[in-house]
Amino acid sequence: MAGSVMPSLGRIRLTDLIASEGLPSDSYKISVSTLTQSLAQYSAAIIQLPPADGALLRSGLESARLFFHQRPYPPADMVHSNDSREWCKTSGYYADPQLWQETYDYRPGLTPSEPDAGMEIPPAGLPDIFAVLGKAARDILDAISFSLNLRSFSFAEVLDNIPLRTREISSSVLSVCCHSRPSFQGAHHHNLTAQEDGQLVMFPDQENQVDKSLITLVKSDRAGLHIKDFQGRWILVDADLGPQDAIVYPGLALYQATAGYVTPAQPRTETGNLQGNMFGRCSLVFKLMARSMASLSCSEMRAAGHGVEAQFQIPIPVDDFMQRPHSTDQLFTKHNFPSYTLQAAQDASLKPLMKRRKNYARCKPLPPSKRLRLEAQRVLKERVQEIADKKGIKLRFCNLKECEGHIQSLDSPCGNIRMEIGWPPGVPFVHPHDLPNKAKLGFLEAYEPGWTASQQDMELSLIEPGQASQQYYLLIQSHEKYIIMF
Structure with a gap:
């Protein structure tokens, strides 16, 4: 199977992906191999849940149909604003006419209410469905860790507690979605994006959408979920699902936490071809999210011997990561999952099926000037975050151009x-990452005087005698002075 292309999405039983003590079983190794190859080639896989869990999800979809069918058209204040700052606070009913979509978000720790302060009756069974899909998502994440040779529970630091502590709010969310409900008015504009096999396929304006989750699980009552594969083709991934099957795909947070080794899926949902369907297309979407107070770091990847490129070397606070825009133009498959098969020998030990590129474990050393700027950015971010945490301040950074006017105003948002x-x-x-390179160093002196001088000494000590003939130009702005080192 080395270098081969799977004919269709991999289908894995969830029970085969649950790790146990001791040596991995044959079924576990085969399931991990199928999962990782499917994610590498299609950015998605099919997970078969136990019969009882499948029945619970089908019951949840039936309840979702009735929940949305009985709702009137939402007023203007119920339309979802898509504010990235509120990513971990969404709860209750939202509507997005542009996407022809209605959503009910269930987030443990938050109690939704209607605008008139009345309590809202949610679809049935959401706590149980949240628990089932949350456990499945964590098992899948552990299997991906195994495929990357990471230690067990490598992502435990970035996930919510089990169970949640008192007054904690879940970062992960279960969304009950409804697309193209005939009685849902106000959505009149759609983009025609494709015509496949002679049929007209309609999609809303949602190109280049990437979930910022670690893992996303989707269970729908009818086909319509398309994901772009590694060749750039849009694949209908839920056309052949059984009653116990769900779709799983990785998100942008997992891409960041694995230094780009796991490519995030780019999903889009079909809104056409639903004539005669009075309920629209209903789905249950669980997103396993990193907690807002954690940081996405690639330290586990480095410990496992993986090469980590410069763009992934600096940890990113999850809250900052969720609020930043991310261009999908820079997302492409640069790494392949290692795959595993069973040897003919009795020990059935793991054997890599895909060859790794040479020199993956080694990254090209950064020049001293860039290394100093990156270190300044990291230290500065830690100092500012430390001060904010001690004072209980929630940092909301500004846009660089907008804040140039804020600093001249007596009453500004920041x-x-x-x-x-x-x-x-x-x-x-602005975020330390967005500060100009020269400003990072001088700015850091305000929080840690003498830092640049100590770093200069460290850089000089790293220069070997044989490199003395080379010229290293390092421009440092510190207290309105410029120092040039040769």
Whole structure:
């Protein structure tokens, strides 16, 4: 199977993906191999749930149909604003006419309510469905860790507690969705994006959408989910699902946490070809999310011997990651999952099926100037976050251009935060990553005086005698002075 292409999405029983103590079983190794190859080639796989769990999901879909069917057209204040700052606070009913979609978000720890302060009756069985899909998503994540030779529970630090502690709010969310409900008014604009096999296929304006989750599980009552494969083709992934089957695909957070070794899926949902269907297309979507106070780091990947490129070397706070825009133009399959098969020998030990590229474990060393800037960015981010955490401040960074006007205003959105954390005057309140390179170093001196001088000494100590003839130009802005080192 080395280098071969699977004829269709891999289909794996969830019970075969549950790890146990001791050596991995043959069924576990085969299931992990099928899962990782399917994710590498199609960015998706089919998970077969136990019969009782499958019955629970089907019951949840029936309840979802009735829940949306009895709802009137939502008022303007019920339309989802898609504010990235509220990513971990969504709960209750939302509507998006542009996508022809209605959503009910269930998030343990939050109690949804209607605008008139009345309680909202949700679809049935959501706590049980959340528990079933949440457990399945964690088992799948552990299997991916195994395929990457990571230690067990490598992602435990970025996931929610089990169970949640008192007054904790779940980062993961279960969304009950309804597409193209005939009685849902106000959605009149759609984009015609494809004509496949002589049939007209309609999609809303949702190209280049990527979930920022770690793992996403989807169970729908009818086909319509398309995902782009590694060759750039749109594949209908839920056309041949059994009553116990669900679709799983990785998200952008897993791409970041694995240094790009796991390519995130690009999904889109079909809204056409639903004539005569009075309920629309209903689905249950569970997103396993990293908790907002954690950071996405590739330390486990480095410990496992994987090469980590420069763009993944600096940990990113999850809250910042969720609020930043991410271009899908830069997402492409650069790495393949290692795959495993059974040897003919009795020990059935693991054997890689896909050859790794040479020199993966080694990255090209960064020049001293860039290494210093990246280190300054990392230290500065930690210092600012540490101050904010001690004072209980939630950081909301500004846009660079917008904040140039904020610093001149007495009453600005970021004025109080800048004052409380001691932000240097005249400097825009933006994320350290967005500060100009030269400004990073001088700005850091305000929080840690003498840092640049200590780093200069460290860089000089790293230069070997044989490199003395080479010129290293390092421009450092510190207290309005420029130092040039040769």
